[in-house]
Amino acid sequence: MDKPPAAMEFSPGLTVIYGASDTGKSYVEEAVDYMLGASELKSVPEGDGYTRILLGLRVSDGRSLTLSRAIGGDTIEVFNHDLREVPSEPADETLKSKHNAKSKKNISRYLLTVLGIDGRRVLQNSGGKALPLNFRDLARLAVVNDTRMADQRSPVLGTRMPQNETREKSVFKLLLSGQEEPERPAAPSNLEKQFGKGKIAVIDHLIDETREKLTMEANQSQLRERLDRLQASLGEVTAAAIELAEVRTGLLRDRRGLEEIDLAAQQQAAEVQQLLARFALLKEQYESDLARLQMVGEAGTLLGYFQTGTCVFCGAEPQHQHPEHHVAESTQLAASVSAETRKTTDLLSDLLLMIEDLEEQAADIESARAARDEQLTLNAAELRALDQRMQPVDTDTTELLNVRSRVESELALHAQIQQLEDLKASLSTVAPALPAARPDGIPAADVADFERMIHATLEAWHVPGNNHVIYDPTTAELSVDGQPRKSRGRGMRSILHAAFAVSLARRNTARDLIHPGFVVLDTPVLTYRRPEDPEEERPELMTSDVVENFYQDLLENPLGQVIVIENPTPPTSIRGRAAVHAFSVDGSVRQGFFPPRDRQ
Template sequence: MIRLTLVHLTFLGMGKSPAAVEFSSGLTVIYGASDTGKSYVEEAVDYMLGASELKSIPEDAGYTRILLGLRVSDGRSFTLSRAVGGDTIEVFNHDLREMPSEPADETLKFKHNAKSKKNISRYLLTVLGIDGQRILQSGRGNVLPLNFRDLARLAVVNDTRMADQHSPVLGTRNPLNETREKSVFKLLLSGEEEPERPAAPSNLEKQFGKGKIAVIDHLIDESRGKLTLEVNQSQLREQLDRLQAALSEVTSAAVELAEVRTSLLRNRRGLEEIDLAAQQRGDEVQQLLARFALLKEQYESDLARLQMVGEAGTLLGYFQTGTCVFCGAEPHHQHPEHNVAESTQLAASVSAETRKTTDLLNDLLLMIEDLEEQAADIESARAARDEEFTHNAAELRALDQRIQPVNTDATELLNARSRVENELALHAQIEQLEDLKASLSTMAPAPPIARPDGIPAADVADFERMIHETLEAWHVPGSNRVRYDPTTAELSVDGQPRKSRGRGMRSILHAAFAVSLARRNTARDLIHPGFVVLDTPVLTYRRPEDPHEDRPELMTADVAENFYRDLLENPSGQVIVIENLTPPASIRGRATVHAFSVDGSERQGFFPPRERQ
């Protein structure tokens, strides 16, 4: 399949220094301050590809002609030349960089005309080898030739559309163009143009059944519009049988894993109960040890006092003759051996109390020793239980890792079964309506409704996978599970529609959509212009106080770096990125980088400063 590459964009004017920017065949980055002409580059490229208008800015005063150089993948080069505000585009079959001095090889109108080849749309489609490809104009089956502007809207994305809530597929945001835009996207994804269909007679409703048939046709159209799978009822029933068998296997595996997990949780609860009882017993033992330690100190203090009393009796002369130190009797009033009896009774009392206290202390020490052994046993058992807890937790984690894909498979199978059952129900409803319609009229059946959203499911799944891989490569937060609904043309990520996301996330998702489409169609040799122009695709963070941001979303800091790295390492053709923020230093030397009005940059903007004119 032929591709185009943008080579340069050049503005010329009498007495004006040329304003030009070169594009790499791989990645080109244009960045810098606001109001330096970055977005003007994207608008000018789109203008040269057939857009009707290019809004003027003060800096373009005096410039009268625009040149856009292009190179074809077969080696040819040509240049498009258009006057600022002009209705015609001239084609020169070589690389032109200055005001043309020779007649153009072709002179074309900027507006598409299916009946004439003298317009830029038919010319570019012919270069790409896809002129005459048919797309659907309406649900009644009317077809018309492809317009290059339909491709340009998917490849050249300005900053407004980048963050717009409308689907990237619906570039014009006009409901009247929705059928055509869906049909264009179907052509790009599947590579299959719309077949010619016989036109239905305009007076069918009046001739056969009138109002009743019109109502039934409307109901049939509605039912068919809800169909999403390009398969018949027999194939759907086969799918349903296969899904049911697979679901039974997955359910059985899930039940077995759930029983194992329940057993592990039961063991864990048992360990927790034992651990709680052991902890309570350990607390009781520690409290007893604390109390017994105080009692031991008391016994030891009592023994020390008794020893002191025994020693004091000798030191204080309790055993000498004279006035009795116990009763105060004089010697001549004392019985024989009076002091000896008193001293003997004191010594006996001290000795008896000492023995008693010593026995109590020994008993206490035995109890303390026993409690300490219990405490050691409790601690040893606790350490063993910690190992059991760790082992149990590891088994639970391993089991959860096994359960997760099983649960995911079960969910996907249930969703798939639900879709197939819904499709079968719609087919049954359509059959009933067709039977009712046949009973009301014997007219020839009208041609089936055209389906611009009837993209083969395999192509949709392939495109979803490509966007998922792109988002993963850019490190966009989340699981990045991508779903594209051909009926609504809505792109959803992780179950959340793109239109409901914040501005920054809408922009990065639109960029992933455009890059993935180019990457997929280039790899599969399907229709694509060959280049992508993205204006402000990477907004890493929008402050909550930003009045334009209803639901600000925070991205990881490395999204921008991985965005550029992926475009370099996994090229999708030519990509031109226009951004305010400075790209990562890692792309220097590997991509063409133009810096406008930043420190160290060679140019202040797209147009030269006025003092240099």
């Protein structure tokens, strides 16, 4: 019967599908896996009546492909263009869904050819048998359902079957190093045997020389444990140094502030002293003017009473002077002198008040300067005491760094010895034996590079702890801060699995190593709980800080295509930057992956 399409558009970057349970979110992940060769697809009631799935792919050369598979079918049709409806035209290719190393007419060989890695070989068992790679080997590392996300088994061991461990470790070795397993060698000739003996002698000599360089009586496991302890101690010492440095920075900031205030006060004091000097001169001038005015008044009185002849006030001759002429003139002079004396006296009074105010300001400035001197002296004493406290911290840091350097050098020597031992083991001088079956023989440099990548991812997500990562190729176990992933809680196992998958994709795409170029993560952060309150009555789910930084990192440091399936609403900051599909939540456009039955 006719059914409206149930479609989902994926972003070439980040796609987030979230919402209520039982709305078809995980069905999207399962359908993607089914189209990549999974053997079966779980049926759901909402899918009744739907008969075919289409999956669009865009390969690295820019071509668009569409895969078409009937639900329950064992063949997959390939169309060499972007197809959005059930096809009516014949397919460009028809492939089997199950891998077959002897035929190219299956989806696994087709996708491996698209990736340019068809024919790469991996170990099948510990006996050294090597078989071609299967695309399902890659899909298990790229498409992670919610059960495997929190599983206690290593992310490398995806099938949960012990008989597959050798192959799964060998697949991961191929991805991490790019080194495929060699073909079974032919039996060596007598000349090759003699030549091999010479090689072995040289290798033995190199092994002995390398062992002589070892200075610590500890094996690799003990050295790694010691390195973990050193990292933890360095973290503590570094935290103490940072705390002391912050205190010292505060003291220096206070000192600079006091010195700036003192400089401004010195400038103000200089200005006050300049004004006092000027006002002192002006005071002397006023006092001199008053003395002169007094002298003029006294002289005018005397002149008016005792002189005859021409009037000293108006210049009139005696015959033109009226009686008591000098009395009027002397009275006029006295009035002028008195008025000028009052004016000058008022100015002097105002000046004295200003001088008094400036002297008070100068005294206040000097008092404040003395207080600041005491503060600066105290600040200098605190800085000296803090520097004395920082000396042993600096010494401890230097010693820890030196010891860590020695331990890392010892580990490098052990790795070199292991490589020489592996090379020696590959040189057969007795029988045409197979090379050592070592699916865990990943070069130490590649392991360390992958460990650093996971560490950087966990740090970017703000996962609590030092996030010191160790991957053990022998057990395929991932440990963080000295604790194996399998012993962690469900939430932390999920976070670490997500970091593993993201870091592998990011590392391999950046280094042009083998990877499908996408990851699908089902419930990577839902079950994580804050470590500081695991016993609370209603524990919170993933802290917003980790959730926010989880999505922020996927946006800012793209690894290719990422599809995240979660229940909670993602941060609003990703809106407009990622494709977000909400199922059955307030404001969502759709109720689930399948259209509502009333529309069907």
